[in-house]
Amino acid sequence: MCGIVGYIGTKEATPLLVDGLKKLEYRGYDSAGVAVLEQMQRRISVVKTVGKITNLEHKLAECMPKGCVGIGHTRWATHGRPSDVNSHPHQGCSADFAVVHNGIIENYLELKEWLVKERGHEFMSETDTEVFAHLLEEFYEGDIVNALRKTLSKVHGSYAVGVVAAQEPDKLVAARKDSPLIVGLGEGENFIASDIPALLNHTRDVWFVEDGEVVVLTKEGAAILDKHDHEVNRGVFHVDWDAEAAEKGGFEHFMLKEIFEQPEAFQKTLSGRIQEGKVRLDELNFTTEDVERWEKVFIVACGTAYHSGLIGKPLIEEFLHIPVEVDIASEFRYRNPLLNERTLAVFVSQSGETADTLAALREAKAKGATTLAITNVVGSSIAREADYTLFLWAGPEIAVASTKAYTAMLIAQYLLSVYLGQVKETIPEDKARAILEALRQLPEKAKQLLAQKELYQQLARDIRDAQSIFFIGRGYDYNLAMEGALKLKEISYIHAEAYAAGELKHGTLALITKETPVIALALQKNTYEKTLSNIMEVTARDAMVIGLAEEGDTEIAKWVSQAIYIPKIEDIVSPVLAVIPLQLLAYYTAVERGCNVDQPRNLAKSVTVE
Numbered sequence: 001m002c003g004i005v006g007y008i009g010t011k012e013a014t015p016l017l018v019d020g021l022k023k024l025e026y027r028g029y030d031s032a033g034v035a036v037l038e039q040m041q042r043r044i045s046v047v048k049t050v051g052k053i054t055n056l057e058h059k060l061a062e063c064m065p066k067g068c069v070g071i072g073h074t075r076w077a078t079h080g081r082p083s084d085v086n087s088h089p090h091q092g093c094s095a096d097f098a099v100v101h102n103g104i105i106e107n108y109l110e111l112k113e114w115l116v117k118e119r120g121h122e123f124m125s126e127t128d129t130e131v132f133a134h135l136l137e138e139f140y141e142g143d144i145v146n147a148l149r150k151t152l153s154k155v156h157g158s159y160a161v162g163v164v165a166a167q168e169p170d171k172l173v174a175a176r177k178d179s180p181l182i183v184g185l186g187e188g189e190n191f192i193a194s195d196i197p198a199l200l201n202h203t204r205d206v207w208f209v210e211d212g213e214v215v216v217l218t219k220e221g222a223a224i225l226d227k228h229d230h231e232v233n234r235g236v237f238h239v240d241w242d243a244e245a246a247e248k249g250g251f252e253h254f255m256l257k258e259i260f261e262q263p264e265a266f267q268k269t270l271s272g273r274i275q276e277g278k279v280r281l282d283e284l285n286f287t288t289e290d291v292e293r294w295e296k297v298f299i300v301a302c303g304t305a306y307h308s309g310l311i312g313k314p315l316i317e318e319f320l321h322i323p324v325e326v327d328i329a330s331e332f333r334y335r336n337p338l339l340n341e342r343t344l345a346v347f348v349s350q351s352g353e354t355a356d357t358l359a360a361l362r363e364a365k366a367k368g369a370t371t372l373a374i375t376n377v378v379g380s381s382i383a384r385e386a387d388y389t390l391f392l393w394a395g396p397e398i399a400v401a402s403t404k405a406y407t408a409m410l411i412a413q414y415l416l417s418v419y420l421g422q423v424k425e426t427i428p429e430d431k432a433r434a435i436l437e438a439l440r441q442l443p444e445k446a447k448q449l450l451a452q453k454e455l456y457q458q459l460a461r462d463i464r465d466a467q468s469i470f471f472i473g474r475g476y477d478y479n480l481a482m483e484g485a486l487k488l489k490e491i492s493y494i495h496a497e498a499y500a501a502g503e504l505k506h507g508t509l510a511l512i513t514k515e516t517p518v519i520a521l522a523l524q525k526n527t528y529e530k531t532l533s534n535i536m537e538v539t540a541r542d543a544m545v546i547g548l549a550e551e552g553d554t555e556i557a558k559w560v561s562q563a564i565y566i567p568k569i570e571d572i573v574s575p576v577l578a579v580i581p582l583q584l585l586a587y588y589t590a591v592e593r594g595c596n597v598d599q600p601r602n603l604a605k606s607v608t609v610e
């Protein structure tokens, strides 16, 4: 997804902008560019190109714009294919303005027609963003903030925009609606960015910009203006991640680093939330009346976050004694779900910016449901708009493939379900105690699992040439199998599918041959014998089977080519540990196949279009 950076200060802007863009690479992009205001000449120089930031650096090496004010962008194409001309920044006819934009201007065709036919503008690109630059030009009367306001009043859709104007070389302005934007506050310099990693080399003090607000930066100061042009008194958020946390820190890929960060992430997600046998979630503070009012719960999310919800569903049903539906966010709104004030709607999203999840949240809110976000990103749209937010505190996740956020989402849902059950007094005390004790043991047990990485490297070599791989399991194992299959296909590009183990014989068994590896999860004791029979069904078809079982299980090894053992843990908490081998297997398989692990083809970290 597009990334924005902007700088105003006393240093050369170009290298700063390029550095910031590199920190946003994780968002996925297909082109990059910068615009720098050459203050003496009151001229804006734009350098942009399709492809990776290295292409941009090559171009900049030939003609580096000089100046201390600038904006930069990484684009993920929506309107118009990836090309030099469609890359941002965009300028109007006079080149007096430069604009970077993240989001979609929904009425751009109508505006473009008006600008071309009625006002004689000529357009260079196929993008929606270019109308923005032409509108600024149209409305500019010596005050860029006014021109920006007028432009914003004409556009419909979502945007985070950064703007520089040749006539006002001491200003950088920005605005947001439905796309992330933050301000970085420095000494004699200020910044804008789509996300914190872009700023960490320069400042740790940030403001989160809200929808409808306009930002005005000079090198000496920064201001946020509300829609009536009143200055907003926004609290400073001090980022206490060390710079290392947003970098790869010695690992070959962010994904591997994030897999290995899980014991620490578990600790953080749990931190302070279990006290004297009770779950304590200060940010929720629900009363017994609140919880008793809910007759139904929805869990709504996309991708990996959706998979975490599949595990949350049986937990809440069991501990709260009310039905739970799990929905893919992009389907949810269109099926007119039964939402009202007796519903709790939970939205799970690592980024907190996923457009479908955000739209589903708005729908639920409009229909009177209590909305609760589970997210990793403070200041994200979903966090800000939900009635309540449970943060994951898993630290920044950079790799497109979600790993530590998934396990943190699971932990958050164990905590939430036990918490709600305790408030409503519907969870048996011994059950709650057993789960909380299992959660407490997770960091240590995850470390044990992570110590066996050679095993996964070997297994990756065994499966790297497969055309298709099946993941099977029952109950929680089946829900986890879906996540295992997604992880493998997302980064290794091997076709992978998850099946409820008992369902194979109803059709899919026809696809099992000796060329089709099967990853079988057999961690749930109540279905263990049945899963074992399903494993026998596939071994009888000569499939190579990798079995996941609990430490001490001597039976499974007789039926599989390779057994992977998970430290003993309460059955229902086992997915948090069992996913680690699946993540490592996917990772090493992708490495074996020479894939771009952190930025798989066609995918973006944060999907901010519906």
Ligand code: M6R
Binding pocket: 302, 303, 304, 305, 306, 348, 349, 350, 351, 352, 353, 354, 357, 400, 401, 402, 403, 487, 490, 605, 606, 607
């Ligand atoms: O930021 P979110 O959790 O809302 O993102 C949802 C999905 O786009 C995301 O989980 C996606 O499926 C991951 N790339 C999977 O690894």
